[in-house]
Amino acid sequence: MRFLLAVGILFRAHLGKTVLSVRTLICLGLAAMPVAAALLFVWAWDGRHEPPALELAWILHVQTIVPLIALVLGSAAVAEEVEGRTISYLITRPIPRAAILVGRWLALVLVVTLLLAASAWAVFAIFDRIVPAGAARQPAEVRERLVRVIVLGGVVYSAVFAAAGAFLKRPIIVGLGYTFAVEGFLANLPGGNQSLTIQYYLKSCLLAGDPELSRRLMSAREAIDLVSPGEGLRTILGIVLAALVLGAVAITRREYVLPA
Amino acid sequence: MSAVVEAVALGRWYGQVVGLNELTVRMEPGITGLLGPNGAGKSTFLGLIAGELKPSRGTIRVLGEDPFANGLLFRRVGYCPQRDAVYGRMSGREMVRFLLRLGGYGRREADARARRALERVALGEDMERRTAGYSKGMRQRVKIAQAIAHDPELLVLDEPLGGLDPVGRRDVIRLLAELAAAGTSVLVSSHVLHEIEALTAEILLVHRGRLLAQGTIADVRELLRQHPRRVEIVARDARRLARALLDAEEVIAVRLLDDGTRLSLETRDVARFHRRLTEIAAGGGFGVQGLESVDASLEAVFDYLVA
Numbered sequence: 001m002r003f004l005l006a007v008g009i010l011f012r013a014h015l016g017k018t019v020l021s022v023r024t025l026i027c028l029g030l031a032a033m034p035v036a037a038a039l040l041f042v043w044a045w046d047g048r049h050e051p052p053a054l055e056l057a058w059i060l061h062v063q064t065i066v067p068l069i070a071l072v073l074g075s076a077a078v079a080e081e082v083e084g085r086t087i088s089y090l091i092t093r094p095i096p097r098a099a100i101l102v103g104r105w106l107a108l109v110l111v112v113t114l115l116l117a118a119s120a121w122a123v124f125a126i127f128d129r130i131v132p133a134g135a136a137r138q139p140a141e142v143r144e145r146l147v148r149v150i151v152l153g154g155v156v157y158s159a160v161f162a163a164a165g166a167f168l169k170r171p172i173i174v175g176l177g178y179t180f181a182v183e184g185f186l187a188n189l190p191g192g193n194q195s196l197t198i199q200y201y202l203k204s205c206l207l208a209g210d211p212e213l214s215r216r217l218m219s220a221r222e223a224i225d226l227v228s229p230g231e232g233l234r235t236i237l238g239i240v241l242a243a244l245v246l247g248a249v250a251i252t253r254r255e256y257v258l259p260a
Numbered sequence: 261m262s263a264v265v266e267a268v269a270l271g272r273w274y275g276q277v278v279g280l281n282e283l284t285v286r287m288e289p290g291i292t293g294l295l296g297p298n299g300a301g302k303s304t305f306l307g308l309i310a311g312e313l314k315p316s317r318g319t320i321r322v323l324g325e326d327p328f329a330n331g332l333l334f335r336r337v338g339y340c341p342q343r344d345a346v347y348g349r350m351s352g353r354e355m356v357r358f359l360l361r362l363g364g365y366g367r368r369e370a371d372a373r374a375r376r377a378l379e380r381v382a383l384g385e386d387m388e389r390r391t392a393g394y395s396k397g398m399r400q401r402v403k404i405a406q407a408i409a410h411d412p413e414l415l416v417l418d419e420p421l422g423g424l425d426p427v428g429r430r431d432v433i434r435l436l437a438e439l440a441a442a443g444t445s446v447l448v449s450s451h452v453l454h455e456i457e458a459l460t461a462e463i464l465l466v467h468r469g470r471l472l473a474q475g476t477i478a479d480v481r482e483l484l485r486q487h488p489r490r491v492e493i494v495a496r497d498a499r500r501l502a503r504a505l506l507d508a509e510e511v512i513a514v515r516l517l518d519d520g521t522r523l524s525l526e527t528r529d530v531a532r533f534h535r536r537l538t539e540i541a542a543g544g545g546f547g548v549q550g551l552e553s554v555d556a557s558l559e560a561v562f563d564y565l566v567a
Binding site: 002009010013016017020085088093094096097255257 | 274311312314331332334335343347349358
């Protein structure tokens with residue numbers, strides 16, 4: 001009860017702070033990138049090919065912007081309090097320390113998911129304007145599934161990076177390394193190595209059971225066996241939970257030695 | 261009487277750097293000053309008391325409990341860290357109320373307490389302004405307000421007078437005296453002796469992570485009195501003055517400095533030496549132009565104590 005109350009107070013206090021932060025401004029810029037790319041495409045479109053709305057959302061959102069936004073905001077969950085040296089006030093209050101991580105993460109995950117969802121819908125809306133009336137658009141179900149995966153990616157990556165922020169002094173550097181070096185490397189190894197990445201489970205949620213979409217979004221080289229969407233979702237939720245538990249243990253045990 | 265703080269062989273390292281070493285101390289209720297030069301280990305000791313840091317060795321008990329991450333104890337302790345950190349996007353009232361809410365107070369109670377605490381530190385008129393726009397002194401007052409707002413049994417204040425103007429210092433000293441009179445135990449650190457003197461006679465002296473002395477300021481002054489102090493004099497005829505001073509029993513050693521117009525000397529009793537110098541200078545025509553106790557700073561005093 002004490003934990004939930006503290007989470008609620010921290011969530012409310014930090015939601016406004018997160019919305020108005022420089023990090024959110026940076027993320028707004030990142031979220032605008034796919035929108036700018038869509039606008040650029042529309043401007044240069046020759047009208048002969050189908051607009052690549054899904055490809056753009058898949059490559060720019062799921063594989064690039066989602067981890068980046070989640071990293072910039074997620075790593076701030078604890079690190080921002082440490083950098084601002086205000087964590088002293090929180091860790092000397094009669095609350096479970098884990099509430100600091102969870103309350104702050106909930107505030108920022110709300111911002112992450114809203115930014116990502118808005119960015120994805122904006123991309124679809126822009127492409128809709130150039131598809132001739134009566135021509136086939138991507139089914140709404142596919143779009144919704146893609147937006148769900150984007151939001152899910154924001155949730156899982158932000159949880160992982162929030163936990164990393166409770167462990168590490170420089171979570172952004174480590175997070176960038178993880179996202180683009182470790183995950184990028186594993187994703188290009190043959191065999192079942194991709195199953196060690198978050199991207200694999202996001203792919204599973206989106207593509208498993210939809211061979212047509214798989215062919216469209218994945219090259220032959222990338223084609224691998226995916227788990228079912230249900231299993232992908234369960235694994236992702238498991239990763240979120242594990243990250244938050246590990247982060248909670250870290251913040252509970254760790255000392256924060258701050259400069260004067 | 262039960263101890264408010266009790267440390268036994270307390271040690272704390274930061275990698276290879278010693279923050280605190282073999283500190284054994286017992287602090288009784290009332291106001292206690294923690295005195296030491298910058299880097300002495302004061303903030304480390306207070307961080308250990310506040311439950312922010314873990315000891316590397318030894319034990320510490322605060323109000324009878326182990327303080328690290330001890331939620332129940334935090335209800336009974338107020339902590340004002342030295343770091344100049346506030347929630348810049350919040351107003352003073354919002355910040356104190358937010359921290360009180362985390363302390364378990366309901367909305368109304370937290371708001372009432374926040375207002376009361378901010379008024380006590382003379383921020384009543386500015387409590388609705390964002391703390392980002394506060395002066396350093398005002399930020400210091402907010403930090404003190406959040407520490408006192410829940411009426412703690414023990415108040416731990418790390419350099420609370422830093423950044424305050426003379427009026428602010430007087431107000432805070434008065435506030436701490438009031439709190440102590442009302443039964444709150446106060447542990448306050450400073451590297452300025454006279455700040456502590458204005459608050460309490462009971463002090464703990466730390467230097468390079470070790471406890472040098474514990475007792476009243478009079479005890480420590482007596483200890484200091486037995487150690488030589490260095491004085492520099494500027495005089496037109498410094499060489500002749502040096503010869504005259506060598507005969508004075510208060511003077512231990514005299515050295516003529518390079519330019520021939522300055523003397524450096526050591527004395528065991530500065531007050532007696534000053535009287536003696538006045539007598540000598542009055543009768544000798546040495547042209548004394550200036551006198552300075554070059555090692556009157558706290559750091560130098562501590563250096564004497566540990567020599």
